[in-house]
Structure formats: C-alpha cells, structure tokens
Amino acid sequence: MARGEAVFSEFVRGFETRENGFLLQPSNSRDLQQRLFSMLQGCKSMRELARLHAQLLVNGFSQKNFLITKLLSFCVSSNNLYHATQAFDMVKEPSTILCNQMIGAFSRSATPETALRFYNRMRASAMAQPNSFTFAFLLGACAAAGTSLLKQGEQLHARILSAGFGVDVYVQTNLVNMYAAAADSATIEKARKVFDDMPHRNVVSWNAMLAGYLRSGDAPSAFRLFDQMPERNAVSWTTMIAGCAQSGRSRQALTLFREMRRARIGADQVTFVAALSACAELGDLEMGRWIHSRIDRGASVGERRLVSLNNALIHMYAKCGAVQDAYRVFQEMPRRSTVSWTTMIAGLTIHGHGDDALHLFRTMQCMKEAKGEKPDAVTFIAVLNACCRTGRIDEGYRFFEQISQVYGIRPSIEHYGCMVDMLSRAGRLSEAWQLAKTMPMQPNEAVWGALLNGCRARRDVKLASQVVDRLMELELEPAHAAGYLVILSNAYAAAGKWDEVRRVRERMVKMGLSKPPGRSWVHVNGVLHSFVAGDRSHRRASDIYRMVGEIAARAKLEGIAPDTSQVLLDVEEEEEREAFLQHHSEKLAIAFGLISIPDVGEPIRVTSNLCICSDCHSTAKFVSKAFGREIVVRDQNLFHHFVDGCCSCKDYW
DNA sequence: TTAGGGTTAG
Numbered sequence: 001m002a003r004g005e006a007v008f009s010e011f012v013r014g015f016e017t018r019e020n021g022f023l024l025q026p027s028n029s030r031d032l033q034q035r036l037f038s039m040l041q042g043c044k045s046m047r048e049l050a051r052l053h054a055q056l057l058v059n060g061f062s063q064k065n066f067l068i069t070k071l072l073s074f075c076v077s078s079n080n081l082y083h084a085t086q087a088f089d090m091v092k093e094p095s096t097i098l099c100n101q102m103i104g105a106f107s108r109s110a111t112p113e114t115a116l117r118f119y120n121r122m123r124a125s126a127m128a129q130p131n132s133f134t135f136a137f138l139l140g141a142c143a144a145a146g147t148s149l150l151k152q153g154e155q156l157h158a159r160i161l162s163a164g165f166g167v168d169v170y171v172q173t174n175l176v177n178m179y180a181a182a183a184d185s186a187t188i189e190k191a192r193k194v195f196d197d198m199p200h201r202n203v204v205s206w207n208a209m210l211a212g213y214l215r216s217g218d219a220p221s222a223f224r225l226f227d228q229m230p231e232r233n234a235v236s237w238t239t240m241i242a243g244c245a246q247s248g249r250s251r252q253a254l255t256l257f258r259e260m261r262r263a264r265i266g267a268d269q270v271t272f273v274a275a276l277s278a279c280a281e282l283g284d285l286e287m288g289r290w291i292h293s294r295i296d297r298g299a300s301v302g303e304r305r306l307v308s309l310n311n312a313l314i315h316m317y318a319k320c321g322a323v324q325d326a327y328r329v330f331q332e333m334p335r336r337s338t339v340s341w342t343t344m345i346a347g348l349t350i351h352g353h354g355d356d357a358l359h360l361f362r363t364m365q366c367m368k369e370a371k372g373e374k375p376d377a378v379t380f381i382a383v384l385n386a387c388c389r390t391g392r393i394d395e396g397y398r399f400f401e402q403i404s405q406v407y408g409i410r411p412s413i414e415h416y417g418c419m420v421d422m423l424s425r426a427g428r429l430s431e432a433w434q435l436a437k438t439m440p441m442q443p444n445e446a447v448w449g450a451l452l453n454g455c456r457a458r459r460d461v462k463l464a465s466q467v468v469d470r471l472m473e474l475e476l477e478p479a480h481a482a483g484y485l486v487i488l489s490n491a492y493a494a495a496g497k498w499d500e501v502r503r504v505r506e507r508m509v510k511m512g513l514s515k516p517p518g519r520s521w522v523h524v525n526g527v528l529h530s531f532v533a534g535d536r537s538h539r540r541a542s543d544i545y546r547m548v549g550e551i552a553a554r555a556k557l558e559g560i561a562p563d564t565s566q567v568l569l570d571v572e573e574e575e576e577r578e579a580f581l582q583h584h585s586e587k588l589a590i591a592f593g594l595i596s597i598p599d600v601g602e603p604i605r606v607t608s609n610l611c612i613c614s615d616c617h618s619t620a621k622f623v624s625k626a627f628g629r630e631i632v633v634r635d636q637n638l639f640h641h642f643v644d645g646c647c648s649c650k651d652y653w
Numbered sequence: 654t655t656a657g658g659g660t661t662a663g
Contacts, residue, residue, distance in 0.1 A: 033654090037657095066654090066657050073657085073659070095657080096658090098658085101657090104659080105659095108659090134660095136660045137658090140660075170661055171661090173661050202662095204662045206662085207661095210662080211663065214663095235662055235663045237663085243663085268663095270663055274663075
C-alpha cells in the first residue's frame with residue numbers, strides 16, 4: 001500500500017460498513033466514476049473531500065487521472081498542498097495535467113522555488129512531458145520570487161525556445177511578466193524585447209509590461225504605453241492608479257481614477273484599495289468618504305469584501321483625521337489580518353491615543369487562536385511608536401525584548417529607531433546616544449533624526465551638533481539636510497550663540513541648501529486651498545490677513561507671547577520674526593478655515609507638509625478655545641486635534 | 654473513456 005493510502009484507510013474502514021447512501025458496490029464502474037466526478041465537482045469542504053478520496057480508493061480509481069485532477073483542484077483552491085501532495089504521490093503514471101496542477105500550486109505558494117524543484121523531479125523521472133502550461137506556471141514561479149529565481153528563469157527561457165513553446169501567448173506573457181517583475185533596468189529591457197517580438201498580445205501582456213515600468217522609479221514609459229494600449233480593462237487602470245499612488249503621485253492617481261469612471265470601466269475592490277491609498281496620502285477625506293459609500297452601494301450580493309479593502313479604509317480614515325471612522329470599520333470587520341491590527345494601532349497612535357493603541361495590541365496578543373492575526377515586525381514598529389508617544393519606556397523595553405524572545409523576529413533598524421526616538425523624547429539623551437552607537441547596524445537618517453529632535457526639545461546644543469555631524473556623513477536629500485541644519489541653527493539661536501548660527505548659515509549656503517517652503521492645505525466645499533508662508537495670492541487674502549491679525553491681537557490680550565524660537569535663521573530682528581511667524585502657512589490655512597467653513601460642528605482640517613512649529617501649535621490651541629472651533633492639523637508625522645485649548649498630542653511631538 | 658489545468662496582469 002502506498003504511503004498516502006494508509007492515511008485514508010481509516011476513512012475507508014468507516015465507509016465499508018456505514019450508511020452514506022452513495023457507497024455501493026461498483027455494479028457499473030463507469031456510472032460510479034461519473035457520479036464521483038460530479039460529487040468532486042460539488043465538494044464543499046476538506047472533510048467531504050477526504051471522504052470522496054476514500055471512496056475513490058475503495059473502488060480502485062486511484063489511478064484515474066481525471067478524477068485525481070478534480071480532487072487536486074479542490075485541494076489547491078483550499079490551499080491544502082499537503083493533501084494535494086498525498087493524492088498526487090499515489091498516482092503511478094501522473095499525466096502532464098496533474099503535474100501542472102502541482103507546479104501551479106507550488107508557484108503560487110509561499111515557496112515558489114518548490115515548483116522548479118518539482119519540475120526537475122518531473123524531468124529526471126520522465127513522469128510526463130512538459131507542455132506550454134508547465135512552462136507558463138514555472139515562469140510564474142520565477143516571477144513570484146522576484147529576482148532570486150531569475151537565473152533559472154533565463155534557463156527556462158532558453159529551453160522554451162528550443163522546445164518550441166516560444167510561440168504560445170501565455171508563455172510569452174509570462175516571460176514578459178517574469179522579466180518585468182524583477183524590475184531593474186536590464187530586465188525591463190528584456191521584458192520589452194519579448195513584448196515587442198510578440199506577434200499577438202492580449203490585454204494581460206500589456207498590463208504586465210505596464211506594471212514592470214511602474215515597478216522600476218519609470219512612470220513616463222508607463223504612461224506612454226498606457227496611451228498606446230488598444231484596450232484597457234480594470235486591471236490596466238488599477239495598475240496605473242496604484243503605481244502613481246505608490247510613487248508619490250497621489251493627485252495624478254485620483255485624476256486617473258476619475259478618468260476611469262468617465263471611460264465607464266467598472267472599478268473593483270483592488271481599484272478602490274489603490275484609490276483609497278491616494279486619498280490617505282493626500283488627506284482627502286471627502287473623496288475617501290465618497291469611495292466608501294460607493295463600495296457599500298456597489299457591493300454585490302455574496303461577494304466577500306477583501307480584508308485589504310477594509311484595511312485600506314482604516315488607513316484612509318486614520319490618515320484623513322477621522323480616527324473614529326477608522327475604528328468603526330475595524331470593529332465591523334468580519335475577518336481581520338495582522339495588517340488590520342497594525343494599521344489600527346498606528347492610526348490610534350498618530351491621533352494621540354497611544355494608550356488605546358497599546359490596549360489594542362494587548363488584545364491582539366490574547367487572540368492566540370486566530371490565524372493570520374499574529375503580530376509581525378511591522379506591528380512592533382507601531383507598538384514601539386505608541387510607547388514612544390506615551391512615554392512608556394519600561395513597556396517599550398519589554399515589548400522590544402518580546403520581538404525576538406517571544407515572536408522570533410530579529411529587530412530591524414526601524415525597531416532600534418523607535419527605541420532611540422522613545423528615549424530621546426523622554427529626554428534620556430545619553431541613553432539614546434549610547435543605543436545609537438552600540439546598535440548592531442549602522443544608524444540611518446531616521447535614528448539620528450530622532451535623536452536630533454530630542455536634542456532640540458531639551459536644548460542640548462552640544463549633542464545636537466555632534467548628531468548633525470553624523471547626519472551630514474550620510475547621503476541625504478538636500479531638503480532633509482537643510483531641515484537638520486535649520487534645527488541646529490535654531491538650537492544655537494535659542495542659546496544665543498549667534499556666531500554659531502552664522503556658521504551654520506554659511507555651511508548651508510556653501511552646500512547650496514535652503515529650507516523647503518512650508519505648505520498647508522484646507523478643503524472647503526470640495527475645493528482644495530493651498531497656502532505657503534506669507535502667501536497673498538489667495539482670492540480672499542485681505543480677509544485672511546485680517547483674521548490672522550485678529551487672532552494675534554486677541555492672543556496678546558490673553559497674555560500669550562509669540563514663540564520665536566523656531567523662526568528661520570536669516571530673520572534676526574525680533575519684530576520681523578514675529579511678523580514672519582504670523583504668516584506661517586498653517587496660520588493662513590486656519591484663518592481661512594475660520595472665515596469660510598460654517599460652524600456646524602465639523603472641525604477645520606488642515607494638512608501641512610512639515611512639522612508644525614511651536615508658535616502655530618499654541619496659536620491653534622488658542623483659536624480652538626477662543627473661537628470655540630475644533631481644529632485638526634495633520635503634519636509630517638501626526639495629527640493634532642485642538643479642542644478647547646488643548647491638543648491631543650499633549651504638546652509632545 | 655468524452656470527462657481535466659484556479660495558465661498569465663493590478
């Protein structure tokens with residue numbers, strides 16, 4: 001008896017004596033085969049499948065390839081590779097189709113290289129002749145592995161050509177996809193070569209090429225190809241939308257999303273995921289809500305909503321300042337993944353609900369029975385970040401230890417970065433410095449940046465200058481380098497070290513750096529209004545500046561002095577500094593919100609591209625109290641909810 | 654023995 005048969009003998013014994021109407025002596029073998037075939041086709045569970053499998057064996061059909069094929073189909077679609085392998089191993093002379101099913105299943109598994117191993121076994125034992133399906137699946141396995149199976153993929157390519165399968169559209173498309181999936185300039189050219197040589201392409205071939213261009217930092221080529229496409233389907237549009245959203249072209253992504261609607265191509269769940277990610281990036285709550293309502297309206301009966309679509313909604317709401325809506329989506333999800341929990345934990349944290357975030361994480365840890373909901377490396381980044389924001393250092397250390405000791409994950413530089421950030425914010429600067437110097441990898445920009453932020457808050461000019469030296473050894477984007485030097489110069493200015501201020505300024509000039517302009521946005525009636533510091537281009541500029549003046553005057557009456565410690569270094573006269581402060585883009589956006597958004601309980605939502613300065617922060621607190629308006633400011637890192645004179649960040653950002 | 658391969662893209 002073959003190994004696999006023993007496993008089912010238990011079932012078999014059960015069936016020899018038991019009722020289960022359908023087990024009869026094979027009075028007519030052909031009829032029984034047909035009956036089993038249709039039963040396999042209608043099979044609903046692995047349990048039922050095991051029963052049918054047992055019957056198959058009892059009746060001596062274990063070598064009937066077409067029955068085993070149906071059986072494997074079910075195993076494969078329910079992700080039970082173990083049972084599939086067992087059934088396959090029983091067949092003495094497996095057909096090509098049976099082998100293809102196995103290769104296909106392996107290619108889609110977490111270990112696509114097993115597909116190639118299976119193929120080698122298939123060749124060595126000459127169990128069946130490969131055909132175009134075989135090669136298509138194998139190329140799919142190479143594509144799934146990214147670059148690690150590229151060498152083998154190229155060998156396959158050669159074999160495909162010599163074996164005469166190079167004319168098959170599926171094989172060709174899979175070749176394009178494999179080279180495009182590796183996504184570097186050399187393989188993209190190979191993908192394009194195969195693509196150009198195809199006598200007939202279908203929409204999938206075009207989409208694979210499109211995705212390849214977008215995957216490799218080349219949007220122009222993607223747009224060129226997109227324009228040339230003879231036919232575009234939902235996948236083509238989604239590829240473009242997702243590609244744009246992932247490369248910082250979120251506005252363009254939403255433009256494409258609207259064009260897609262105009263072209264009357266129906267968006268599906270994956271399209272919505274991509275569009276929502278663009279909304280999240282832009283903080284476009286109105287569009288996000290609109291998409292949510294479309295999803296609810298368009299949900300067809302019986303269609304299960306993708307977990308990732310709900311995750312995208314959570315992420316969108318959290319990033320658009322509507323954390324309660326994010327939480328509602330999270331609560332109502334019928335199924336959750338690790339990503340759902342992680343997204344929610346991170347969302348709560350950026351809104352100043354770090355304690356709730358940690359509470360949620362503990363709940364997650366208790367859900368031991370739930371599969372696919374275990375914390376992973378990213379979850380721990382969110383968790384450590386929550387500890388950082390709440391100043392829970394002991395807990396932070398405990399969780400940090402759990403990463404490796406309980407979950408067997410090697411802490412990455414991001415985890416160390418969180419720890420340095422946590423210590424820096426708590427003012428434990430020497431500990432943070434020590435950790436940065438002794439951590440097992442070279443500290444990166446984020447690590448030193450966190451420490452620098454701590455130095456600024458604690459006014460430790462000496463350490464700040466050492467940290468900036470480390471930062472300048474790295475390859476930085478000019479805008480970032482400028483930002484760090486501005487922090488250093490402000491630290492010197494606050495300490496009254498004007499010579500040093502001048503020296504930093506000279507350094508910036510020599511490096512050709514200037515601080516990127518601060519920009520703030522506010523949505524009013526679906527229209528986006530954008531402001532830079534000192535901006536007078538707005539249609540209602542005079543009204544806005546009148547309101548800015550009123551806010552400043554009322555604050556002064558209340559005895560609130562402007563905080564000039566974070567003003568740009570080249571404005572050294574006190575009066576000028578105050579004037580400059582008053583016209584920060586955040587203040588202009590808030591003032592415009594005050595005069596143009598009716599007070600019906602909705603907050604004034606402002607998005608800013610930099611971190612809010614301490615003067616704008618205290619102004620927003622003042623406005624929330626004096627004008628009785630809730631203000632939500634999303635800056636580079638977090639949300640500030642200003643209500644009745646207080647901020648959700650507890651003045652800690 | 655007619656029956657069979659979730660072929661490929663987001």
